[in-house]
Amino acid sequence: MLEIKNLHVSVDGKAILKGIDLSVQPGEIHAIMGPNGSGKSTLSHVIAGRDGYEITGGRIIYQGEDMTGMAPEIRAAKGIFLAFQYPVEIPGVANTTFLKEALNAICRYHGKDELDAMQFVKVMREKTKELGIPEDMLKRAVNVGFSGGEKKRNEILQMAILNPTLAILDETDSGLDIDAMKIVAEGVNKLRAPERSILLITHYQRLLDYIIPDKVHVLAHGRIQRSGDKKLALELEEKGYAEFGEAAA
């Protein structure tokens, strides 16, 4: 599914990622944990293809194809989805309009017929119902006036509708109270599927109480310092990231 090989990334000449290796199989959930400033968000943005990051070495292989240098909308069409840490507001554009535009752009990329209005409404109804999201959220302008919890749920809804094969959740739990986090986690669990891989980027282990990962990696100082299973997250909870601070010093 996703193979990252010796990935080096700089921003404004400063090295942020210094040789990342990561291998995610179909259906797996991997959690990437680490202290602030360790390069977690950089990694998620680079996989999604955001401008402004210089790849100084290594490769990102997704479904056997080298993604390096590919435009973000092409990566999206190929099934990569990034749930944003800070979802962006698009004033005046209704959520439905935005989702229809996105879904149809992806259909066009694959040379498929676009959905007509009726088909689209059906998909929307189905997904909102499945995730327990009120339909009125669809009529509102994208993320405008949304609470923190609503914004994150909106990301999950978009993910459900765009149906990606690789979903990256960038600190989706940040800023959420425990109830909102449970709702989001429930949404993610519903989208767990044998053909879909999920990369959970998180600072805290509490999210992993609700979404059980197959693997946990600790990212610090631009490198993956340790990998393990769910137990590693619990260990981190107890000891903090201090160990990795020293390791890199």
Place this chain on the structure above:
Amino acid sequence: MVASIDTVQQVKELTEEKYKYGFFTDIESETAPKGLNEDIVRFISAKKNEPEWLLEWRLKAYRYWLTMPEPKWSKVFHEPIDYQDAYYYSAPKSAADGPQSLDEIDPQLLETYEKLGIPLKEQERLSGVAVDAVFDSVSVATTFKAKLGEVGVIFCPISEALESCPDLVKKYLGTVVPYTDNKHATLNSAVFTDGSFVYIPPGVRCPMELSTYFRINAANTGQFERTLIIADKGSYVSYLEGCTAPMRDEHQLHAAVVELIALDDAEIKYSTIQNWYPGDENGRGGIFNFVTKRGHCRGRNSKISWTQVETGAAITWKYPSCILKGDNSVGEFYSIAITNNYQQADTGTKMIHLGKNTSSRIISKGISAGRANQTYRGLVRISPKAKGARNFTQCDSLLIGDRCGAHTVPYIECKNKSAIVEHEATTSTISEDQLFYLRQRGIPPEEAVALVVNGFCREVLQQLPMEFAVEAQKLVGISLEGSVG
């Protein structure tokens, strides 16, 4: 939104020339000699068999025009206009005797309108919108006249109205925009050739949208149409104009005048989709769109609402305004102005509150890209007698790229203590975050920009009649073609 997808497809269909309406129709036309003098004014008047009073009015305007300076207060820059280097009258020859029905119209002309997306023959069959088509200096076709006649609505070329209802024309012409108003309006008064005339009788709600399409075709020709709309007591009309021109290297002058009169309890909704040729990406050619539009809420409880989508023209100089004379009258101005490449726009409105409890609302959305510059210029004047007057103004500017400019120049003159006047303004850009967010969802950059801009303009787009809203949305995307990256 389907609109921005269509936009991108349409843009792709075009060759390197991005202006879809840039074709020229080879039609035999009858043209007056180049230049401007009293003889030309007399020639135009004679061509139209006009009554003596109108010729006198035109001549007064012409003589006054000679004494007037060019308006200098707007923030637009261009070489001085050589008024002698243009034709002031050009008419498709086949229309010389006036077509009696669409069957008598030059097929090539009909084809031209088909290309513009205005199939006149279809329009005659499909109910919904009545169209008056003005080609260079004359009106070539008006559809649905008979059906409108049943309810007493007059919708015809102004030249025809001068023959069929001269008293109405004489009573109202020049009462909102006098021939002394400004240099461009005065020139129009002297040499106006055609335009639409609308009269809605008392108590009638016009059963369909009325629409006029203006097309400049001939080279070196100015277009000077004059539109006069009168909504009598308790009536309602919604009117839309659209405009296009071929691509030419030289500038062409378009100096139109629109006068609206709303009597007691009447309402006029006037929408414009202006898509004149904007010039090429280096600023060569394009229409000078110097237009005077003004509405007079003459009666109590009357309402005039302007909606404009200004995407074309090399320079736009235009301030659709409302004189709120009747007590409780309402004026509205909804505007989208898009400038790309080297386009310039100085546009806005004037809301003149004279009556008691008059209210006005101004929503202006300006989008600048490339090296374009635009200015919102608006006057809100509350006269001493306008007790309880109310105004709300919102001016939002969106900048795309770092070489364009947006300027907001509000003038507020308040002479009555009971009035409430509000002005809000914002300036923003399309952020890199927004673009990345949309692209991450699979939307290519140009569609993403069209989507954000359509969202930015939504409040104004919503004001357009349904039939035209989609067209306007597409236009928004097309106008910004090439502005990303």
